[in-house]
Amino acid sequence: MLKHKASFKKSLGLGLSAILLMVLVAGCSGGNAGNQNKEAQQNTNQSANQNADTNEPAVGGTFVYGRPASVNSFDLHNQITANNAFAIDKVFESLITFDSNGEIIDWLAESHSISDDGLTYTFVLRDGLKFSNGTDVTAEDAVFSIQRHLEVGGPLAIAAKVKEVKAQDDRTLVITLEEPYTPFISELSNFSNGIIPNNFGGASEEEFFKNPVGTGPFVVESWDPAGDVTFVKNENYWQEGKPYIDKLVYKLIQDDSQAINQLKAGEVDAIESLALQNANEIKQGPDTAVLTNGSWVTEQLFFNTLDEHFSDVHVRRALALAIDREGLTNALTFGYAQTANSLLPTAIPYNANDTIKPLNFDVAAAKEELAKSAFPNGFTTKLLVASGNSTRAQEAQIIQAAGKEIGINIEIESIELATFRERFFAYDYSIMLNSGQADSPDANSIIAFQTDPEGFSKSYWTHYTNDEVTKLLHEGQKTLDGEDRAAVYSSLLQILADEAPYIPLYYPDILKGVRSSVEGLVVLPNGSLRFEEVRIHK
CATH class of the missing domain: 3.10.105.10 (Dipeptide-binding Protein; Domain 3)
Known part of the structure; x- marks a missing residue:
């Protein structure tokens, strides 16, 4: 993905990674400092988890996230830049995903298997999955999503030679390849392989992506392609009780120094683009902290x-x-x-x-x-x-x-x-x-x-x-x-x-500036965040 972080990805960036892009941003004399930072972050995450176990989560509220670029499209098959990718992944989710350590884990699928010859991939959907509008998610929705991606191609096109995509029953999806393609299972975790309703749920393609319906933790409430996006909690989210917050606002802040000032003043709860030279200032601030993770x-x-x-x-x-x-x-x-x-x-x-x-x-x-x-x-x-x-x-x-x-x-x-x-x-x-x-x-x-x-x-x-x-x-x-x-x-x-x-x-490293009142924010190695367990303590 590209990252004008970002990304590259393929960014990112992004990514990359990307592509593609974001213009984002480690310099150890030998790498030890970076390792120490990662160990410190692991300890921070562990402490946060312990607090979450012993304290009742603070439910509700609005989380404001400062970002350097606006979201101009939710079309998951035609986007790659981080400004869009990290909004798309809040609305649409894939069959499998990756955790903060970069390990592949089942997500909308409760399980998956790969045949010994590397040609057949079978996914079993979680029971009771629903889209944000309350309709059931079936294997036919997954078939439509994968086939639409194959037809569109796009910047993160499915490179595997797919022979067939079929629904074996309401909860079972089978993808058959013409020849082995080792990165396939990993690439299915991309945001571009999120599941959307069959035939766009009856809407036109244009209208669907203006008011997207997915399985993610959030739903788009309002959206200015040249400014901010406001998400609200998906009441039909498959992880019961989550997300804890009621609203998530992506606030456009294009200048590094302005973002830092707003973080210090409490006008935003976190910022996406934290310049490396400002990390220690935020880390040592009375009301701010830095979340880090190793990156891709x-x-x-x-x-x-x-x-x-x-x-x-x-x-x-x-x-x-x-x-x-x-x-x-x-x-x-x-x-x-x-x-x-x-x-x-x-x-x-x-x-x-x-x-x-x-x-x-x-x-x-x-x-x-x-x-x-x-x-x-x-x-x-x-x-x-x-x-x-x-x-x-x-x-x-x-x-x-x-x-x-x-x-x-x-x-x-x-x-x-x-x-x-x-x-x-x-x-x-x-x-x-x-x-x-x-x-x-x-x-x-x-x-x-x-x-x-x-x-x-x-x-x-x-x-x-x-x-x-x-x-x-x-x-x-x-x-x-x-x-x-x-x-x-x-x-x-x-x-x-x-x-x-x-x-x-x-x-x-991935660096995110946050307010000290924030708990449960998870930094992913591609630069995105998981907000499902975020709590804001006032």
Whole structure:
């Protein structure tokens, strides 16, 4: 998913991860600080759970969540950016999902099974499931949802070759594949595979997504595509008694400093985009705290390989060698990140972060690499950055200085988020800062999004094309989990490190600023939140 966090996902971002996107934002001298932060968060979560066990939950009230981008669509099959994805997942839910540790768990399905040949997936729905309008959820609704996704495709299209989707009975769904596709079970946990009513419940497609009906904990009460969204509790939610809050408001706050000020003043209960340099200030505040989790996000510098300068692999390698990624991480992330060697975050299997040979900081080698290019005397280019994100602004300045050291003059172009997205979607950039994010806990989630030149994102809008990488991408999708699949991704990730169509900078932790009165908020590794158990103590 993309994250203009975000994401990438495929972001996120997002994701990613995404894609796609959000412009979001770990810098330990060796990773210990990040581990300490995770341990502290685990302890915080444990303490919160203990409190929840001994105290009667505070029921009711309104939770206000500050977000940097508005929700402009609830069409789960046509969206990928985090601003929409993390609203869609409050209304629609999938058969399976993932927990805060990234583990796949049953959700709308009470159980699932996969045949030994990897071709047949069987899901049994929970008994008594209802949509928010009170109608029963049946396997036919799931059939319609999956088939609509197959027909639409979209940014998070189902890549598996699906032979048949059928309802075996009211509660049993069977999906049959033409050939094995290892990431399939993981990808079914994406928000894009949420269950919607058969035939949109009788509404037109347009009307349905203006007033969506799902199984999620919340229902859309009011919605301004250029502003705020107000959700109300789904009275028919399958988790009895939840959510505890009556209303959830997504409040648009596009500037980091404004979001922090509103959090401190108690005008919002939490903020989505917490700049890394502000984390300790919020953590130490008298009425505020920081929730963290390891993420599926990789902060990156992206090259448009259609650009005359960055189509040259030697130019890309030169800039990669000129950037002190470890120094950048340590300077900007305050112990809430780890320097990235690989495209894949360490929370994703097969990341090869410890075994890959990256283009480490070496100015002399960078100058030698540039001398091999078609631009040995340097050139002038522009770095596109979304405004409103202070960490990204500092990243841009560090990269600008690194380019200057080897004769590349980098002008920083900072523009508002919506225009930023439009520009890179149209390949109207030379280099940009963004993040890539997995949407599900499988290596393919990021790799496919960032390496497939024929996919939705055209290698994350870089249009990077390498036949060997494409071959390995498809091989990894068909290879069963284990050593053979690890070897495939190790080879693929090394090619990416060598050819540098994008430069992984660091893996940031997910950071959310919250009021100290908030309990029960769950941070997911894709950057989304679960609000079902949120309580606000006044």
